[in-house]
Amino acid sequence: MLTLVVRRLGLLVVVLFGLSLLLFAWVRALPGDPARALLGEKATPAGIAEVTRRYGFDQPVWQQYLTYLGRLLHGDFGSSINTGEPVVRTFSERFPATIELAVAALVLAVVVGIPLGYLAARRRGGWLDNLVVGGSLLGVVVPVFFLAVILKYVLAIQLHWFPTSGRQNARIDATHVTNFYVLDGLLTREWDASWDALVHLVLPALALGSIPLAIIVRITRASVLDVLGDDHVRTAQAKGLPRSVISRRHVLRNALLPVSTTLGLQAGALLSGAVLTETVFSINGIGSYLFDAVTQLDYPVLQGFILFIAVVYALVNLVVDVSYGFIDPRVRVS
Amino acid sequence: MSAQSPTEHDTTHPSRRAFTLASVATAGLATLSACAKSERDEGGSSGGSSSSGRDTFVFGGSADPDSLDPVFASDGETFRITRQIFEGLVSTKPGTTELAPSLATKWTTSEDGLSYTFTLAEGVKFSNGKPFDAAAVVANFERWYNLRGIAQGEDLAYYYRSIFRGFKTNDDPALGTSLYAGSTANADGTVTVNLTSPFAGFLASLTLPAFAMQETGAVEAAGGNGLNGADPRQSEYATSGPIGTGPFVFAAWERGQQVTLKRNEDYWGEKAKVASAVVRVIGDGTARKQALQNGDIDGYDLVAPADVETLKSADFQIQNRPAFNILYLGMNQALAPLGDLKVRQAISHAIDKDAVIKNALPSGTKAATQFMPENVIGWNDKVTTYEYDVDKAKQLLAEAGQSNLTIPFNYPTGVSRPYMPNPETIYNAINQQLTAAGIKTTPVAEQWTPNYLGTVQGGTNHGLHLLGWTGDYNDPDNFIGVFFGAQTNEWGFNDPGLFEALAKARTVTSQDEQETTYQDINEQIMTLLPGIPIASPVPSLAFAAGVKGYTASPVQDEVWNTVTVADS
Numbered sequence: 001m002l003t004l005v006v007r008r009l010g011l012l013v014v015v016l017f018g019l020s021l022l023l024f025a026w027v028r029a030l031p032g033d034p035a036r037a038l039l040g041e042k043a044t045p046a047g048i049a050e051v052t053r054r055y056g057f058d059q060p061v062w063q064q065y066l067t068y069l070g071r072l073l074h075g076d077f078g079s080s081i082n083t084g085e086p087v088v089r090t091f092s093e094r095f096p097a098t099i100e101l102a103v104a105a106l107v108l109a110v111v112v113g114i115p116l117g118y119l120a121a122r123r124r125g126g127w128l129d130n131l132v133v134g135g136s137l138l139g140v141v142v143p144v145f146f147l148a149v150i151l152k153y154v155l156a157i158q159l160h161w162f163p164t165s166g167r168q169n170a171r172i173d174a175t176h177v178t179n180f181y182v183l184d185g186l187l188t189r190e191w192d193a194s195w196d197a198l199v200h201l202v203l204p205a206l207a208l209g210s211i212p213l214a215i216i217v218r219i220t221r222a223s224v225l226d227v228l229g230d231d232h233v234r235t236a237q238a239k240g241l242p243r244s245v246i247s248r249r250h251v252l253r254n255a256l257l258p259v260s261t262t263l264g265l266q267a268g269a270l271l272s273g274a275v276l277t278e279t280v281f282s283i284n285g286i287g288s289y290l291f292d293a294v295t296q297l298d299y300p301v302l303q304g305f306i307l308f309i310a311v312v313y314a315l316v317n318l319v320v321d322v323s324y325g326f327i328d329p330r331v332r333v334s
Numbered sequence: 335m336s337a338q339s340p341t342e343h344d345t346t347h348p349s350r351r352a353f354t355l356a357s358v359a360t361a362g363l364a365t366l367s368a369c370a371k372s373e374r375d376e377g378g379s380s381g382g383s384s385s386s387g388r389d390t391f392v393f394g395g396s397a398d399p400d401s402l403d404p405v406f407a408s409d410g411e412t413f414r415i416t417r418q419i420f421e422g423l424v425s426t427k428p429g430t431t432e433l434a435p436s437l438a439t440k441w442t443t444s445e446d447g448l449s450y451t452f453t454l455a456e457g458v459k460f461s462n463g464k465p466f467d468a469a470a471v472v473a474n475f476e477r478w479y480n481l482r483g484i485a486q487g488e489d490l491a492y493y494y495r496s497i498f499r500g501f502k503t504n505d506d507p508a509l510g511t512s513l514y515a516g517s518t519a520n521a522d523g524t525v526t527v528n529l530t531s532p533f534a535g536f537l538a539s540l541t542l543p544a545f546a547m548q549e550t551g552a553v554e555a556a557g558g559n560g561l562n563g564a565d566p567r568q569s570e571y572a573t574s575g576p577i578g579t580g581p582f583v584f585a586a587w588e589r590g591q592q593v594t595l596k597r598n599e600d601y602w603g604e605k606a607k608v609a610s611a612v613v614r615v616i617g618d619g620t621a622r623k624q625a626l627q628n629g630d631i632d633g634y635d636l637v638a639p640a641d642v643e644t645l646k647s648a649d650f651q652i653q654n655r656p657a658f659n660i661l662y663l664g665m666n667q668a669l670a671p672l673g674d675l676k677v678r679q680a681i682s683h684a685i686d687k688d689a690v691i692k693n694a695l696p697s698g699t700k701a702a703t704q705f706m707p708e709n710v711i712g713w714n715d716k717v718t719t720y721e722y723d724v725d726k727a728k729q730l731l732a733e734a735g736q737s738n739l740t741i742p743f744n745y746p747t748g749v750s751r752p753y754m755p756n757p758e759t760i761y762n763a764i765n766q767q768l769t770a771a772g773i774k775t776t777p778v779a780e781q782w783t784p785n786y787l788g789t790v791q792g793g794t795n796h797g798l799h800l801l802g803w804t805g806d807y808n809d810p811d812n813f814i815g816v817f818f819g820a821q822t823n824e825w826g827f828n829d830p831g832l833f834e835a836l837a838k839a840r841t842v843t844s845q846d847e848q849e850t851t852y853q854d855i856n857e858q859i860m861t862l863l864p865g866i867p868i869a870s871p872v873p874s875l876a877f878a879a880g881v882k883g884y885t886a887s888p889v890q891d892e893v894w895n896t897v898t899v900a901d902s
Binding site: 051086166176288296 | 506
């Protein structure tokens with residue numbers, strides 16, 4: 001297990017190095033001049049020249065890359081051209097919002113998806129099964145962005161059940177300790193602030209959770225069907241074990257193995273879905289920030305954020321692989 | 335191998351449990367939404383930590399401020415906030431561009447236009463308790479003058495560069511001699527500011543939020559000058575410790591979420607009616623509208639023209655800002671045959687400005703006759719105009735030998751500016767008119783960022799193009815001086831006489847003289863016809879029915895101490 005972790009971390013370093021090179025080339029291949037994007041219609045030639053010089057955009061690209069790499073090795077991810085804010089600080093300020101949203105979406109998907117998938121498999125061919133299979137198909141094909149807009153329009157704008165945007169009501173004077181708003185409210189005992197943050201999370205989490213939900217339902221259903229036909233389940237039934245014990249110990253435990261893998265693979269889809277969800281609901285996470293950075297040609301932000309996301313993605317996958325070993329002893333041996 | 339079909343009585347129990355799980359989850363959501371609804375109906379929650387709706391004014395901003403130090407900003411969202419915290423020596427009469435006293439109660443100008451003496455308001459204190467006096471004014475002017483390195487950049491000290499044109503030590507070779515010569519705190523409590531050359535727009539430029547008075551001791555203590563190569567916008571001062579004399583004090587900034595301000599209890603003027611003001615960041619215009627409709631915010635700026643009627647009919651208040659901008663159709667004379675005056679005149683006669691306004695601009699917008707709005711000094715009511723006349727346009731084209739004219743027409747996409755709410759619609763309206771006059775165009779549409787401005791201002795490869803400008807303060811140099819003060823890629827002409835006239839006009843000292851000088855220059859420009867001023871679109875703000883006491887200003891000099899919010 002330890003060698004696996006070490007080997008994977010070594011691989012990660014190599015991958016990140018390659019990625020930094022690719023990213024650097026890619027952002028500079030984007031059309032347009034960042035200095036002009038920054039200064040807008042009130043730019044003067046002198047101002048553009050001065051900003052270009054200050055950020056070193058007038059130097060050869062290879063030289064710019066070496067400078068960038070040198071700083072990266074010192075842990076300096078650069079600063080936003082737009083605001084001068086260090087990328088690392090922005091990331092740490094905004095990442096909690098995205099994590100909060102992604103976790104809420106995943107929790108929703110797991111809490112609703114696993115029981116539904118299990119039930120559908122148990123009642124194979126019944127009305128619930130057909131509904132679940134059809135619904136999950138819909139969940140996979142309907143884009144998150146579209147679903148987000150629809151949810152917002154119906155439940156927030158038309159029915160006023162939920163707020164339309166943001167993470168918390170502006171009129172609530174909340175204290176933020178960790179920037180996880182729901183958690184902050186619990187920590188500071190500002191129950192109403194925590195509750196309000198949770199209410200703000202519902203619609204975005206529903207929209208973002210639609211993808212993992214659909215996938216979890218399908219995989220749970222398929223693997224429960226698979227396991228139900230296994231010899232050991234039949235043996236357990238023959239032994240006269242109560243149904244609940246069989247479900248928990250023999251069916252679900254084995255059936256959840258592929259589900260946990262899927263959860264890990266969903267991290268990437270969640271992050272890309274978060275970009276759109278955050279944009280629709282004006283949530284100050286890394287998704288919406290990345291979106292702004294692209295339109296503003298904020299090179300350091302684009303490079304830094306995407307590198308960060310790659311690290312997070314790789315680590316999540318590593319954690320999944322390790323936890324796989326805990327769930328399934330066979331993996332540990334190999 | 336198929337699963338053994340379970341017997342009836344076996345299935346009920348566990349599946350019911352699983353079903354219960356699923357239904358609990360669904361019920362939980364339903365409960366959540368029901369609670370959310372009831373909470374919304376009460377208009378906020380009741381708890382020790384939250385204030386009732388009437389004590390807080392929530393405004394929807396379109397972006398985070400760049401920083402909280404206005405001298406390093408040039409964007410409206412930063413100024414929206416700093417105008418509440420800081421005040422300048424000179425301000426504007428609410429809703430107009432006219433000068434009004436602020437921290438300076440009166441001022442005198444020397445004969446030669448080189449020195450200005452300000453009498454200061456008495457008993458004013460900064461929000462940290464330090465007195466505001468003549469020494470504080472001198473300290474502010476000296477602070478700006480002594481900025482170094484990155485702080486001198488156009489992306490930071492934009493307004494200082496454009497007004498004062500140089501620093502004590504210029505780190506950018508393109509900068510020149512500073513307009514600022516020095517300042518003195520006089521024995522009688524007044525303060526005198528000296529200039530190196532006369533500048534007609536000096537007083538008006540002091541209304542800019544960038545030149546608001548700050549507590550320089552606090553700036554220094556919290557690294558606000560960005561020495562040692564640090565970005566001053568990232569200093570503790572500019573992110574969490576701004577100190578001014580305004581009606582609100584800074585409380586908190588949650589990036590990407592909101593900036594919270596609290597009432598300054600020791601304010602020297604009319605104290606704020608609301609205990610706190612919050613600017614919520616909502617990037618998308620439609621999302622701002624929805625947040626207002628849903629009661630999440632009390633008002634927002636730059637309402638899309640298409641939304642004005644919707645909001646009005648739903649009992650929201652719409653306030654029009656007096657227009658202080660100009661939308662124009664530029665013509666690049668470096669591209670043949672636009673260098674021919676007859677062709678430019680023909681294009682002018684081919685355009686029906688009123689139809690463009692009717693089709694593409696907010697109602698209440700006036701057609702423009704020159705490159706500045708009516709409320710700017712030097713606006714000329716007798717300027718040469720080019721009435722809409724298709725036959726005349728065709729005749730002029732024939733005279734110029736250009737009856738089969740085809741020219742590129744550049745316009746931006748993916749942008750909304752106060753002077754240009756929806757460029758595609760404007761382009762369509764103008765293009766139809768040109769076609770009707772027999773002028774063919776090759777449309778060139780580009781994204782505003784990053785390409786459009788590069789093509790139009792940075793390159794020579796463009797023809798007709800849509801662009802405009804929002805003025806910052808009441809000085810004609812801030813409009814036509816910017817457009818035509820020097821040879822540029824955008825216009826592609828070289829007219830030393832005009833450049834000279836504009837350079838000289840900057841140094842005129844009296845407002846009367848300014849008036850006549852710029853009227854002449856406006857006439858000169860409209861005879862030369864480098865482009866066609868189309869209109870000054872009226873930007874709108876929207877508010878909930880319960881908001882009172884907000885006065886929209888052409889130069890966005892909007893201070894919220896008079897605002898009240900009743901439940902609506």
